[in-house]
Amino acid sequence: MSARGAGGDRRWRKLFRLPEGRRQAAVDVAREIQHHLDLCTNDLITAGLSPDAARAESRRRFGDPEGTAAECRTIEGERQEHVRRREWLQGVRQDIGYALRTLRRAPGFTIAAVLTLGLGIGATTAMFSVVDAVLLRPLPFPGSERVVALVPYSAGVEQRGSPALLAAWGEQSRSLELIAAMTERFATILDGGGAERIGGAAVSGRFFDVLALRPALGRPLGPADDQPGRPAVVVLSHALWTRTYGADPGIVGRTVRFDGAGHTVIGVMPARLDGAIGAMDFWVPLALPISQRENFTPYLTLVGRLVPGIEATVAARELEDLTVRLGARAAKDGVFPTISAPRLHQQLADDYSRPLRLMLTAVGVVLLIGCANVAILVLARSVGRARELAVRASLGAGQGRLVRQLAVEHLVIGALAAGCGILVAALCTRALISTIPMEIPRLADAQLDLRALVVAATLGVVTSLLCGVAPLLHQRRLPIRALLQGGTRGSTDHRGDQWRRMLVGAEVALVVVLLTGAGLLIRTATALGRVDPGFDVGGVLTARLALPQRDYPELNRTVLAYDAMLAAVRSQPGITSAALVSRVPLGGSATSIDVALADVPFSRLSAVNAALRITSPDYFRSIGVPLLAGRDLRQTDDAGAASVVVVNASLARHLGGETAVIGRRIRSDNSAFAVNGVPREMEIVGVVGDVLDGGLRVAAQPEFYAPLGQVDEEPWNYWIGREMLLVARAGGDQAQLAAALRRAVASVDPRVPLYDVRTTGERLSRSLAVERFTTYLLALLGALGLGLAALGINGVVAYSATQRTREIGVRLALGATASQAIGLIVRQGMRPVIIGLVVGLGAAALMARAVAGMFFGVSPLDPVSLFWAASLLTGVSLLACYGPARRIARVEPASALRSE
């Protein structure tokens, strides 16, 4: 009968811990119940029933044998599932134990693999947490994905928004729920013990609704606050509230003095908003007068909240249409602006997006190079382990089981590497935050949070499997018999050799890309260093200052005070010249207006859009801008005198030539440059050199300089925020100079603080800080990648040279010279390097074109960068090949021949 056979089979399967099948379970249950029925029938027959009656009675007593069998089968199935899972877990536990023992026996390999992967994972995770905090994570307020910046672009250059656009868009847009404006404001406070200058924003009525900001204390600013003539109110940031006001819970309703003027505190924002939308410490109402609705001067930052379900691009097109309908005044140089509506957090981090992404990619590339190195180690080790695997296979371990064991072994490495990586990331994240130039918004939020940990763990799994199991795939069919018989070195490792060469080629290609990128950035830095910013970047000291509006309500009083301060500064010993200016060079985008020669009809064709700088006399000499023609502004160019301006070379060229424009008059259609509605005519008295403003990469724009005494209230109050920069040139010590400036200002008004004191050179460095950091980091990563690749090449060449010891021995014995032998091995080692180099140069060219915007003064296909990357790599690779080659060539032929 088959029952015994089945039982025997079961016993065998038990021995090998293999799960019984479901079909077997069904058979067993049926037999068990049948057995019960048979015994019962027998008993009944013994008790005197006829066989038929006994059978019927036993079935009757049992009830429903089929139903019972079905129930038992289900339970049995569940039990088997349980057993299988437990056995699988036990197997994995065994594999882990086995893996740990194996790895402990190979500490060199284990440490090298864990450290290589761990450092790579750590660096990548740290960089990810920075990118995540700055670029990816939404802003910390509800529905922030619908909050967009509304940025007009004129001829590809980013502009600000105007009060007229705010009014028109706010009333007519259907795709934006709400629109609001903000503009930077600064204020001096004395509450923190000593004068402190703090930055904040003046915002229009719907600003807090657009961002869905809710204060932690009190109420937000609303449309009712945003009217001229309303009592002055202010919302404080959490940081300012704790820093200066001792986190006073009763602050709401109290009056604080900003620039000497009392403001009632109506709210305090929550801590999570600190730094999220730039370093802002207070918000006050913008309170634009109704007349500003017709003002097209761009000096506001506009933000909007999209209607749910509306794409940002759709909203942008709608705003463009609305702008065209406003007529010619909304155009600049006769062209209407295009509107872009990026997510607010993307707009805030826009300048850093490309460098940060580039850095993350570069770190990831180094991790990949590390993976290739570990894969090379795994391959070298796998040859030694092939026999062990073969033994296990011949003892009955299936292919699947062996693959699982290898996978577990490398997952253990991956887990160790991820653990190591998390430690590295914790250190690196802090280091990055303190090293990266600090202006990046939300950078300080970067931390090793759950998202970063998930990234680290995923990288651990992926990289370990990538470099652990993938190279072994060619061993799908283990040549068991051949391996057991031994003496098969070399012949079975042919596929392994191919893999090794491919890995070397791949890492070389990646290194070439890294080195080319670093080279292009270094060349960019050199090119930027050659750019003439148009002013003296040496010993010119600049400092910001503002006169409190309460004490200096009118412009003429302000001008008098400034004159007195300048006189005091100039009288300080060591000061050779000093001046005031509304905006420092490299100060970023400025308010610009359309101007045209007064003797031609004002039209879109004759007008030039020019930025405005308000200055005192002697500014050009102080900052080191050359006077090309005409004269400087004078003390006598005051409110009572004829209107004069100085133009820069760009504007002069637009208006007719650098010398030809002297003595001609210009006018603007902007109401701030009109008297009783009639445009004021301003005589051009001088032409000065161009000064760069939007960074060293952006060409100078047309610009004109107006004397402080001749500007209107509007530009003073709104465009430049009532703030000036003191510019002083001296021969002496910078620290003493700063003190001298402070003394001089205090001698006129002790309540006016001087802050943001820096030399022009420092300002230039700051504007390049992110750029420099990216360059250094990429150069560092390039060097790291090159070092890793050298290690990889060295390992591969050393391995294959050892494999060829006997052959080299034969050649040497037959009269080959050592240098011939070295040449042989180096040639073999360099072949994949050359292939990788060619592939890498192609990839580098593609990469460089993709991120061409990061480079300056250098073509993405810059032959110098490509040449240096290629030569550096070739040189290092040759060295990496030469070492092991020389070692083999030195071997005594006799001992080489004896080696197996």
Added chain:
Amino acid sequence: MNRVELVRGTLDVMILKALTLAPMHGYAVTRWVSDATDGRLDIVEGALYPALHRLEKRGLVKSEWGVSENNRQARFYRITPVGRQQLREDVSAWREYTELLSRVLGAVPVEATR
């Protein structure tokens, strides 16, 4: 001879008890219970086998195929150490329960104590 209906939850504990005496197949368990109660308690076979399989799933008993008294392949159940522990706990719980139950059922009406 009165037949007693099996109280819910008692089947498992009876099976475990039976298996402490010797490994048994299912039919032997029903026979043992019947003998031990002078034929007054019958286990319904339709409930016995699912109960045995469930006990095996919980690891309280273990089954293996062996040769029965009539020289045929039969599935024998053996109690495991975990099963013995479970039985000890069940037995003391049942003891306590039946004692409390009989105390409640044997209570004298309140008036009678006055």
